[in-house]
Amino acid sequence: HHQTYVTNLNAALQNYSSAISSGDIAGQIALQAAIKFNGGGHINHSLFWENLAPSSSPDANPSSAPALVAEISKVWGSLEGFQEAFKKTLLGLQGSGWGWLVKDNQGLRIVTTKDQDPVVGGEVPIFGVDMW
Incomplete structure (x- = not known):
């Protein structure tokens, strides 16, 4: 692929x-x-x-990224709140595309891109999920 x-x-x-x-x-x-x-x-x-790690890896645990989890919690209330918002956004994609957690000059945001369009501009991708 x-x-x-x-x-x-x-x-x-x-x-x-x-x-x-x-x-x-x-x-x-x-x-x-x-x-x-x-x-x-x-x-x-x-x-x-x-951004992948084996589930047995310490890097797969949210505690390995406390600053990111804290920032996510500021924006979405909790890691679970983010997961729900991310899931809802990605399931709303029509056709194929990507869901991204990005950081821009205003903080963290969830964005989507169509097909294989990459994140561009002032957004820095933290991680992405391929939806197709």
Whole structure:
């Protein structure tokens, strides 16, 4: 699944480079959607894998991230309150997409992105869940 995004991204980037070299503007524009989709799939899945831990690992316990749990509790009242809000938001996605806990200049927020669109702008992803 993830490897397919990497393979397709590499092919699109190679074709994009060729289109640039040959001055093929229409070809460059046509490849942008494939680069965004497959590049987003690669970025999103890379972040996803980095956030996994075996259930037996101490890192899988919320007590391993007290500052994050405290910040979550400030926003949603408790870790359980966050889990309910996150679940409700993700189940509201139409089609495929991602649910993210992000931090921006105003604090923590839950956001969604469509298909393989990555988190962009001033939002820093804390973790994400692939919904498809």
